[in-house]
Amino acid sequence: MSNKMVIFADAVEAYEELCSGARALGCEPVALVVGTEDDAARVAAWGARVIFAGGIPEGALYEDCVLAFEQAIRAEQPALVLARMSKRTQCVAGRLAVRLEAPVVTDASRLTLDGDGVEASHLVYGGAAERVERVHGLALVLVGSGVFDLDEAPAAGTVERAAVSLEPGAIKLVGRQEKQEEVVDLGAAKRVVCVGRGIQSEANVHLAQEFAARIGGEMACSRPIAEGEGWMAHSRYLGVSGATVKPELYLALGVSGQVQHTVGMTESQFVVSINKDKNAPLMKQCDLGLVADVEKVLPALAAL
């Protein structure tokens, strides 16, 4: 079986973890990159052999790289294709799957590779159960952030220009508007301050943010804070449909700890939960629980 793993993402930052993941699974990362020469050089510095397809032409979309990616994958004959999951990469993976007659596994949280194919685990029923999929032969697997540990100082790879260029497809881009929402990669955070509905107000979210900044941490939240209240970006909520973190410290302020949330933080090394309800599920899953009202705790944290 080939020892190459083809990787792709629609955000250059995601390649660092994909490169580490490929190596962790015993493969050489071969990165398909569209973007600038600088993007290609950054990915090579994370230890990948980069196949650089150039920038996305005027009027074309990221999804139009499917043909170039298909040709590169056919030429490389990898053991696996691994991508960072996003709306765009899911679309690309679906199209590639049809062209390559290979299955797609989305949202994989654990992977093992052997001579016959791949075994990928992912959560089902809103995080209540885990399904293990076995694919014989080539598969396309999509992962969120935080699935693999980052390698320190890998040897730099090379950049080669792809023989194919990107062609606009049938859907034409007619305009582009900057998305207002912040995009963040929480997977590498060492300290995470996570707010849930118990935080009570947007003003309290700002106080928690100030504390997170002071301890060199990142802010995260439960889904209702991002999707219901709109107090934080969608990219900051943790869980089955959000991001995964593995920090040294996870500090929860008013988070109940439903399973759909905790699957996104369960690998945290030290968990502190502050909740006024001692029976909240996270209070039974934490290393340190403080039964208290966040309204009283926030000024105390600010004074530390």
Ligand SMILES: Cc1cc2nc3c(=O)[nH]c(=O)nc-3n(C[C@H](O)[C@H](O)[C@H](O)COP(=O)(O)OP(=O)(O)OC[C@H]3O[C@@H](n4cnc5c(N)ncnc54)[C@H](O)[C@@H]3O)c2cc1C
């Ligand atoms: C299919 C599906 C997918 C989902 N995916 C996700 C996901 O990816 N991520 C996610 O987070 N959720 C997800 N959810 C929602 C999830 O089930 C929970 O509803 C959600 O995580 C609860 O968020 P919370 O802890 O902020 O709120 P709540 O469950 O309402 O908990 C608030 C907590 O704050 C405490 N509290 C209240 N006031 C105070 C105070 N003044 N001081 C201290 N503590 C206080 C309460 O005691 C309570 O424990 C999903 C649900 C479904 C059905």
